[in-house]
Each structure stands twice: as structure tokens, then as C-alpha cells.
């Protein structure tokens with residue numbers, strides 16, 4: 247067993263209880279709660295700093311109904327019509343961004359997330375992607391992905407997505423158990439997902455991801471095993487196994503989830519271990535904290551070569567690219583800053599209509615932030631990092647109990663996370679987060695276990 251192998255088939259309950267705390271999932275460092283006012287000049291300068299291929303994320307906030315567990319930035323609408331104007335405004339935002347970027351930039355990666363991107367009418371979807379492509383041509387091997395709610399899409403729309411050029415499809419599944427899904431207000435028969443998978447497979451060899459969630463009401467090892475067995479039969483190329491993040495002070499609908507009874511941390515840990523057992527048994531390989539993929543997946547290749555990265559969309563193999571965020575609440579990271587769009591759609595629209603970038607808040611990274619970000623990302627993604635010689639004395643000392651508990655090894659300047667430590671990676675990374683200790687608002691993060 248080695249660190250990259252990452253097989254954890256049991257986690258002592260005493261450790262789960264002792265290390266249970268609130269900590270970020272480090273899709274950025276510093277994390278979004280640290281963002282604050284940022285000047286227009288700082289954003290303009292950062293946008294103009296780099297050249298070459300980049301990534302873009304477009305946030306489509308609309309959904310037809312609210313899943314009570316949802317932690318995303320969403321707006322519920324019964325009708326699709328609202329999407330047309332939204333696409334116009336996203337493209338206007340793209341123009342504002344393009345005017346600040348160096349000429350000739352291309353897209354190596356485009357991700358549409360939400361909310362539910364497939365809430366858009368197919369013609370609006372085509373207009374959005376074609377519009378972005380016209381501003382920033384795709385590179386030959388561009389990774390073009392979309393989050394798909396199987397409840398909002400039919401065969402015609404899926405075929406249209408293929409024609410538009412999407413190569414990676416991420417399905418919101420969560421669970422296949424009817425009782426669990428009813429408790430969180432997301433009825434979704436397995437047939438819907440299966441049909442979408444079959445439709446895409448009939449068109450080609452696409453990367454298909456399933457989002458699963460554990461820690462939901464009424465999930466038991468029995469129900470979850472059945473769900474996992476159904477999942478592996480459908481054979482998605484990649485699986486994201488998210489721990490339900492319970493943050494009801496930010497997402498009031500989650501109080502309805504709480505009323506149904508959330509499994510405790512010991513039960514949640516058992517569900518995670520069970521999922522490892524079933525997925526690894528079915529030939530999947532673990533990636534980072536909570537992803538799995540079939541051999542050949544490019545995230546696995548990136549992990550094997552130590553180049554796996556993490557950004558607001560999760561794990562990525564496209565390292566170190568500028569990321570432009572478009573759409574309400576979208577976060578970009580480029581040229582040494584993070585910048586987040588306004589969350590309120592009317593305010594966001596008004597700002598763009600006035601010809602200004604709709605940035606609400608952001609962060610200019612210092613050299614220390616960049617160094618810590620590299621350490622945290624290396625640990626979170628690749629489970630090993632070489633610390634600069636002589637640096638991080640306090641942090642090395644704070645790793646000592648974790649070394650004692652078998653989470654990490656520290657040999658010379660090299661920190662290696664053990665397979666057991668993978669389960670506690672948020673705790674390990676938190677040691678290097680200089681904002682967390684002082685941050686009375688650590689309460690704002692979800693639990694680690």
C-alpha cells in the first residue's frame with residue numbers, strides 16, 4: 247500500500263471523532279470567506295497579465311425546483327424563458343473581460359455549471375457556446391464540460407449538446423434510493439440517468455461523471471450499497487463522491503434536510519469506507535479526496551505525474567491556467583488575484599449594462615499566499631509536497647500529532663500523506679492555512695467528517 251494507492255478500507259472511529267472539525271475544501275487558497283473589496287485596477291491589471299490558453303467557467307443559476315440539500319447559488323424558475331436574456335448578459339460580460347485580456351487568448355477548458363445549465367433552451371445553449379468560441383477559440387484538445395440534471399434533458403437536447411461540442415458530461419445523481427431522494431426533494435428514477443448515459447454512449451466515447459452524495463437522510467450501508475452497485479453497472483468514467491456539506495445558516499432549505507435526520511459522523515465515515523470498497527472493487531481508482539475514475543482517465547494520469555490541480559470546479563488536469571468566471575456568483579482566478587461576480591442577478595445585470603465588470607469581491611495574493619496555496623494544492627491533490635528548506639517551522643510542529651496518528655510522514659522537507667491521512671486531508675491542509683486559526687468564522691465551513 248502506498249500513498250498514491252490511497253486504499254482506505256477502514257478508518258478508526260476514534261480518529262474520526264477526534265479530528266472532526268470545520269475546515270475548507272480548498273477549491274481556492276485563500277478561500278472565498280477571505281475575499282473582500284478589490285479595486286477595479288487590480289482586476290484589470292491581473293486580467294491583462296498573462297497570455298496563452300485559459301479556462302472559463304460559466305455559472306447558470308437556474309433550476310426548476312430546489313433540492314433541499316443544495317449548497318450551490320441557485321434561482322428557482324418554473325419557465326425556461328429567463329435564460330435567453332441571461333445568455334445575452336453573459337456574452338456582454340465576456341466582451342468586457344475580453345477587452346481587458348491580451349489579444350489572441352484561447353480556451354483550453356470551458357465548464358458550464360450551476361444551478362442547472364440544461365435549464366437553458368437548446369438554442370440559447372448553442373448561442374452561448376458559439377459566442378464564447380467566437381471570442382476565444384478552443385484549443386484542439388479543449389476540455390468542454392457541462393453539468394447535466396438528468397431530470398431536465400431529453401434525447402434531442404443531449405444530441406444537441408454533442409453537436410455543440412461538449413466532451414464531458416457530469417450528471418447530478420446523488421443517490422438512487424427513492425426514500426433518500428424523496429427526503430431531500432429530488433425525485434429522480436435511475437432510468438432517467440441510464441437513458442441519458444445510453445443516449446450519449448450511442449453518440450461516442452464521452453467522459454461521463456456521476457455526482458454522488460453521502461451523509462443524506464435515510465442513507466444506510468444497505469441502501470448506499472445498492473445505489474453504488476447500480477452506479478458501477480452504468481460504468482461512468484468518473485465519480486465524485488461528495489460529503490453532504492451542511493451549512494443551514496447559509497442555505498436555510500437545509501433545515502428541512504436536518505429535520506429528516508442526518509447520519510452522524512461515524513455513520514458518514516462508514517458510508518465513505520463502503521463506497522471505497524465497492525468502487526475500488528469495481529475497478530475504479532481513487533483521485534484526491536473524493537473522486538474516483540476508471541483507468542485511463544486524465545485526472546488519474548495527472549495524479550500519477552504529480553500535476554493534479556484543484557479549482558472552483560473541483561479537480562482538474564489543466565494545471566496553472568488563468569480561470570475566467572462568467573455569470574452571477576462565478577469566481578475567477580487569474581494573474582495573481584481571485585475575483586467573484588455579484589450574486590444578485592439584477593445588480594450583476596445592471597453593472598454589465600453600465601459597461602463595468604460585475605465584480606463583487608476578490609483577493610490579491612501575496613507571495614506568502616502563493617507559497618501556501620502551492621503547498622495546500624500539492625497536498626490536497628497529490629498527497630505529497632516538498633516544503634522549502636527551513637520554512638514552516640510552526641506548521642511542521644503542528645503536524646506532529648498527525649504524524650503520531652499515521653496521517654502524514656515528514657522526512658526531511660517532504661510531507662507525504664498516508665492512505666489513512668487521505669480521509670483527513672482537510673485537517674492536514676488546514677495546518678498550512680494562515681487565515682483559519684485567526685478566523686473566528688471557521689464556523690462558516692462545513693464539517694470535515
Ligand SMILES: C[S@@+](CC[C@H](N)C(=O)[O-])C[C@H]1O[C@@H](n2cnc3c(N)ncnc32)[C@H](O)[C@@H]1O
Pocket residue numbers: 309315316317318359360361362363393394395396417418419420457458459488489490491492
Ligand atoms: C450544480 S449541481 C449539478 C447539476 C445539476 N444542478 C444537478 O443537480 O443535477 C453540482 C453538484 O453539487 C453537489 N452538491 C450540491 N449541494 C451540495 C452540498 N450541500 N454538499 C455537497 N455537495 C453538494 C451535488 O452533488 C450536485 O450534483
Ligand code: SF4
Pocket residue numbers: 308309311312313316317318320360361362395418
Ligand atoms: S442540486 Fe442541482 S438541481 Fe438541485 S437545486 Fe442544486 S443546482 Fe439545482
